[in-house]
Amino acid sequence: MPVRVTDHASVLLAPNPGPMTLDGTRSYVLAAPGARTRVVVDPGPDDVAHLSALADGPRVELVLVTHRHADHTAGAARFAELTGAPVRAADPVHCHPAGGGPLGGSAHGGTAEPLHGGEVLRAAGLRIEVVATPGHTADSLSFRLPDDGPRGSVLTGDTILGRGTTVISAPDGSLSDYLTSLDALEAFGAATVLPAHGPHLDDLSAVVRAYREHRLGRLAEVRAALAAARLAGDPVTDRLVEQVTAVVYGAVAPGVLPAARQSVRAQLRYLAERA
Secondary structure (H helix, E strand, O other): OOEEOOOOEEEEEOOOOEOOOEOOOEEEEEOOOOOOEEEEEOOOOOOHHHHHHHHOOOEEEEEEOOOOOHHHHOOHHHHHHHHOOOEEOOOHHHOEOOOOOOOOOOOOOOOOOOOOOOOEEEEOOEEEEEEEOOOOOOOOEEEEEOOOOOOOEEEEEOOOOOOOOOOOOOOOOOHHHHHHHHHHHHOOOOOEEEEOOOOOEOOHHHHHHHHHHHHHHHHHHHHHHHHHOOOOOOOOOHHHHHHHHHHHOOOOOHHHHHHHHHHHHHHHHHHHHOO
16 A cells, blocks of 8 residues: 655555665655545566556546656556556657557557656646656656645655665766756755655755765766776777776675666766867
């Protein structure tokens, strides 16, 4: 059963813990007090028990997806079939019409249009603002609930986590985009952070500042590693990524090394673009 975390948001934790998902993917259920319908954000993995628990209760009016990764989207088509609700995402591949099926319609009727930054949705008695926050992936979105408590709340997907830091994910992650997205999120002030992994946090602007400081610190370490090995200006090859990862992320657990390599590649590309 979903657990309430703010006035307008409850969370149901998916049973998929791991090095990249922390304690599991958090599927959010959104509704204003007294609303007769609900909005679900990130149905999560294709786990029948999890999806059935999410579907249990008042009618699901709309399903939203923060980004393309399977721990957020694999259960989306099945969930559309269970609930009859359309699924909307930035990437049309992950949009499903009411009743399930691919984008473009089904026997159940209704299509699900891709989401765009700046769009304002009204569902389950809520105003939901769609915020483009690319960087972790090119299609990453956040969802702002401006009326959720005195400071509002923001569902940040994997752009900001409740614990640890975010991977700039291959092949379409971008450090430049990510830093710009942090700027956009910081403008929402002390809103409650509702991340897709890890616990909710109290002050979005403070979390953003810590994230930016960490990211720029890692970037400085990458620069130092390049300078020490006299590799600055070299093409971004797999060999260079391995060399820099060994220096900058040498102490991380083996299970997160692939993520570290992705972030190093993104940092090297960022530096190369500015050389």
